[in-house]
Amino acid sequence: MTRSxxxxxxxxxxxxxxxxxxxxxxxxxxxxxxxxxAFRWPKGILPVNTSLDQILVFLxxxxxxxxxxxxxxxxxxxxxxxxxxxxxxxxxLARFSFRGADAFRLMVLLTRAFPLAILALPxxxxxxxxxxxxxxxxxxxxxxxxxxxxATLVTAGLFQGIPREFEEAAWVFGCTRFQAIRKxxxxxxxxxxxxxxxxxxxxxxNEVFAASVLTVxxxxxxxxxxxxxxxxxxxxxxxxxxILIVPSIVFIFAVRRYLFALWGVTSR
Amino acid sequence: MxxxxxxxIEKTFGTAKALDAVSLTVADGEFVxxxxxxxxxxxxxxxxxxxxxxxxxxxxLIGDRDVSDLRPADRGLAMVFQxxxxxxxxxxxxxxxxxxxxxxxxxxxxxxxVMRAAELLHIEPYLERYPAKLSGGQRQRVAVARALAxxxxxxxxxxxxxxxxxLLRLEMRADLKRVLQEAGTTTVYVxxxxxxxxxxxxxxxxxxxxxxxxxxxxxTVYAAPATTFVGGFVGxxxxxxxxxxxxxxxxxxxxxxxxxxxxxxxLLGFRGEDVRIDAPERGLSFAVAVAEPMGSHVLxxxxxxxxxxxxxxxxxxxxxxxxxxxxxxxxxxxxxxxPETGAALPRIIS
Amino acid sequence: MNQRILPYLLVAPAVxxxxxxxIVPLVQTIVLSFxxxxxxxxxxxxSRMVNDLNFGVSLRNTFMLVLVVVPLQLAMALAMxxxxxxxxxxxxxxxxxxxIPLGVSDLAAGLVWLALLQNxxxxxxALFHLGLLDGPTPWLNSETPVTLFAAxxxxxxxxxxAVVLIVIVAGLQTIPKEFGEAxxxxxxxxxxxFTRITLPLLKPSIQSALILRTVxxxxxxxxxxxxxGRNFPVLVGEAYTWQNENQNYGVAAAYAVLIMVISLAATLxxxxxxxxxxxxxx
Ligand SMILES: Nc1ncnc2c1ncn2[C@@H]1O[C@H](COP(=O)(O)OP(=O)(O)OP(=O)(O)O)[C@@H](O)[C@H]1O
Ligand SMILES: [Mg+2]
Numbered sequence: 008m009t010r011s012x013x014x015x016x017x018x019x020x021x022x023x024x025x026x027x028x029x030x031x032x033x034x035x036x037x038x039x040x041x042x043x044x045a046f047r048w049p050k051g052i053l054p055v056n057t058s059l060d061q062i063l064v065f066l067x068x069x070x071x072x073x074x075x076x077x078x079x080x081x082x083x084x085x086x087x088x089x090x091x092x093x094x095x096x097x098x099x100l101a102r103f104s105f106r107g108a109d110a111f112r113l114m115v116l117l118t119r120a121f122p123l124a125i126l127a128l129p130x131x132x133x134x135x136x137x138x139x140x141x142x143x144x145x146x147x148x149x150x151x152x153x154x155x156x157x158a159t160l161v162t163a164g165l166f167q168g169i170p171r172e173f174e175e176a177a178w179v180f181g182c183t184r185f186q187a188i189r190k191x192x193x194x195x196x197x198x199x200x201x202x203x204x205x206x207x208x209x210x211x212x213n214e215v216f217a218a219s220v221l222t223v224x225x226x227x228x229x230x231x232x233x234x235x236x237x238x239x240x241x242x243x244x245x246x247x248x249x250i251l252i253v254p255s256i257v258f259i260f261a262v263r264r265y266l267f268a269l270w271g272v273t274s275r
Numbered sequence: 276m277x278x279x280x281x282x283x284i285e286k287t288f289g290t291a292k293a294l295d296a297v298s299l300t301v302a303d304g305e306f307v308x309x310x311x312x313x314x315x316x317x318x319x320x321x322x323x324x325x326x327x328x329x330x331x332x333x334x335x336l337i338g339d340r341d342v343s344d345l346r347p348a349d350r351g352l353a354m355v356f357q358x359x360x361x362x363x364x365x366x367x368x369x370x371x372x373x374x375x376x377x378x379x380x381x382x383x384x385x386x387x388x389v390m391r392a393a394e395l396l397h398i399e400p401y402l403e404r405y406p407a408k409l410s411g412g413q414r415q416r417v418a419v420a421r422a423l424a425x426x427x428x429x430x431x432x433x434x435x436x437x438x439x440x441x442l443l444r445l446e447m448r449a450d451l452k453r454v455l456q457e458a459g460t461t462t463v464y465v466x467x468x469x470x471x472x473x474x475x476x477x478x479x480x481x482x483x484x485x486x487x488x489x490x491x492x493x494x495t496v497y498a499a500p501a502t503t504f505v506g507g508f509v510g511x512x513x514x515x516x517x518x519x520x521x522x523x524x525x526x527x528x529x530x531x532x533x534x535x536x537x538x539x540x541x542l543l544g545f546r547g548e549d550v551r552i553d554a555p556e557r558g559l560s561f562a563v564a565v566a567e568p569m570g571s572h573v574l575x576x577x578x579x580x581x582x583x584x585x586x587x588x589x590x591x592x593x594x595x596x597x598x599x600x601x602x603x604x605x606x607x608x609x610x611x612x613x614p615e616t617g618a619a620l621p622r623i624i625s
Numbered sequence: 626m627n628q629r630i631l632p633y634l635l636v637a638p639a640v641x642x643x644x645x646x647x648i649v650p651l652v653q654t655i656v657l658s659f660x661x662x663x664x665x666x667x668x669x670x671x672s673r674m675v676n677d678l679n680f681g682v683s684l685r686n687t688f689m690l691v692l693v694v695v696p697l698q699l700a701m702a703l704a705m706x707x708x709x710x711x712x713x714x715x716x717x718x719x720x721x722x723x724x725i726p727l728g729v730s731d732l733a734a735g736l737v738w739l740a741l742l743q744n745x746x747x748x749x750x751a752l753f754h755l756g757l758l759d760g761p762t763p764w765l766n767s768e769t770p771v772t773l774f775a776a777x778x779x780x781x782x783x784x785x786x787a788v789v790l791i792v793i794v795a796g797l798q799t800i801p802k803e804f805g806e807a808x809x810x811x812x813x814x815x816x817x818x819f820t821r822i823t824l825p826l827l828k829p830s831i832q833s834a835l836i837l838r839t840v841x842x843x844x845x846x847x848x849x850x851x852x853x854g855r856n857f858p859v860l861v862g863e864a865y866t867w868q869n870e871n872q873n874y875g876v877a878a879a880y881a882v883l884i885m886v887i888s889l890a891a892t893l894x895x896x897x898x899x900x901x902x903x904x905x906x907x
Contacts, residue, residue: 129653172360180374213730248736255728
């Protein structure tokens, strides 16, 4: 490549990195700047009088801490459910050829052609009857429906990547199928399982629609922010947006090695 | 008592027949080598014995017990896998100890057996390492050690030495034979290396496209192959086969004549080293194409009646390419085959 | 345990769960949407939906968004993917930065761009410093529909291009280098190489990226609310309003069915338009 070509290439790359990073930086500045910063005119690119207090003020607003807690619970449960349901199914897809395997795979893939969160609408009635309405558990059930297809396909890929012979060797040396899974398969699959758990967490943490439909008082953070959006002062919105973003970025960083395993399945 | 009886085992993959009514009996403490070309079904048979592969028909007995429907764990055997299957998340020590640990053996016994197996396979220096840091040959030795450590009554090995360099393989072979003999372990050993099979085994079962075509002592397999395939597969150079006509009990070709079974067209089989070199008009007329000095002998390649033939001549011999010489196979050591079936004809005791 | 039933036992929980939280609500939504909404006419909910003031606007807005956002994202992701192909050092780092928005929700993305685009936001400040603006200027209300639309496009492109990028990069990795090299030997120019070799081989990846993105783009809602509130009605937003504020589940269900039908239709369009012959694939 020529010098000018290389220069052009790297300019493009740097510009695109800035396109991603600068807005995050700026909402961070907004979140820590409080009211004064939000209304200062004109703004400079550098932060002025930022302090942690501004975020703490936001967190002390009635309902925010509770909503954050609900989000954590719902996301944690989603993580748990999608793994508990998805990993065995993924294992079955990876290790057995059985009648109906293709039908099951199809059903899992089919969920992607549907805007799943919208299916929360009819669930409201049943949830009210069963007491699941307005609970993080209820929200997590719908979020599990979102995350489960991914968890199933990702873990199937994961188990496929662990040679069958490892398990067979364990059987020959005296393990039952269950013991072989515990002693050999799980330790080898652990990082990947953790990655898909984190992924399920992020799906739930970020979901807005179903969470808003299925809660009134026990809002998740996204649902809370959505409902108070129009009445809350603008710097609170920045603080809320920033708090939403931070865990996601940390998680995506944690699973960066598995990004392709996680999202690559969408291309199959 | 842990002999193995394989009784008319069948295996089909879809429509392809991988094993066709294979029967084999391995006596307690015996060492049988499964020898055959790639894809003939050796691994499949071994996996069926271990219970890792489902069978389409037949039974497997171990120590007079029908184990056909038992899980691998309950068959009381150990196995060395063709692709090692050494657990990457455990140290070499834990790998070798794996079988003992699942059986809850006392720590002292675990340590003792692991050390002994490690010593035998020269892997003591790596005991605390993880398999990712080992070479293919080292991993293979870990796999063998893991199987030996449990002191199994029945040991199945799938090409356990294939990835070692020649010198180490020779040494391991001797050690392995000694240890298994001392322990009286019943062993089925898969290989496609015929010298390994000859050197190690009490008996060799030669497989060819899903069947056992001959199962005999190494010397019998070598000297009296049951089919032309066995003769061609076992031994280096392979056995020579020359078409010959049998009239009134005597087979004649060029200046060679011998008592032969059957009538009509036959195949005369002889080993390259079981011949005497003579004048061109005496014996089979051999057109030399290449003479390769091998140190201890000279390997002559050429044709008899347009068939490719290789013979072994003493070092001193002077022949040039294009020359014709006479070849006289030792009549005591020739075999006669049917050209139609490729199967050996009974020898005539004269 | 029996080898035959074990796989069924393993998938059973997932099947039951998807049955309960995917199939059942799906059927219920459809049934609910046809319950007439007390009008006695099975299509009552649908006629209420269609006759609603916001229906036409939200339908048009949603389609406009999808039609602008999705092609833009595909083009950007392709360009970014090709750039990544060209670099060795720093590739991991660049890829990580470019995929950060994967973890950002649409609500948060809307709020991020709100910080940039509000009256006294950073973009206005920058324009002021450049002398292009006299003071704080609103862009995101009903009097400025064009800039509001542009803002939503920006937020969506910023947030969701990463998904397309991942699928494209995964696809690029499966294309053997030799194809491109062979083309170079025959003197193909870079652009020609891209259109004749890379794009056709990338077709399956492009297809699945488009399906994924289009379905999600029809669900756009939170980013729109964060930036423009009710000033820019979209389909999912209307479903939300009918459900939560009007408490009319029937009309909400009708919207849901409409969105699902559109999503399915879009999926079918992509499946057909980008059909690949398995034999011509590497
Ligand atoms: N899981 C399978 N599905 C379909 N066919 C198979 C399967 N496993 C083995 N085969 C076929 O069965 C035949 C025997 O295979 P096997 O692995 O037993 O050969 P092998 O004698 O061990 O060969 P090698 O010396 O190369 O290891 C081969 O033709 C192979 O293609
Ligand atoms: Mg094999």
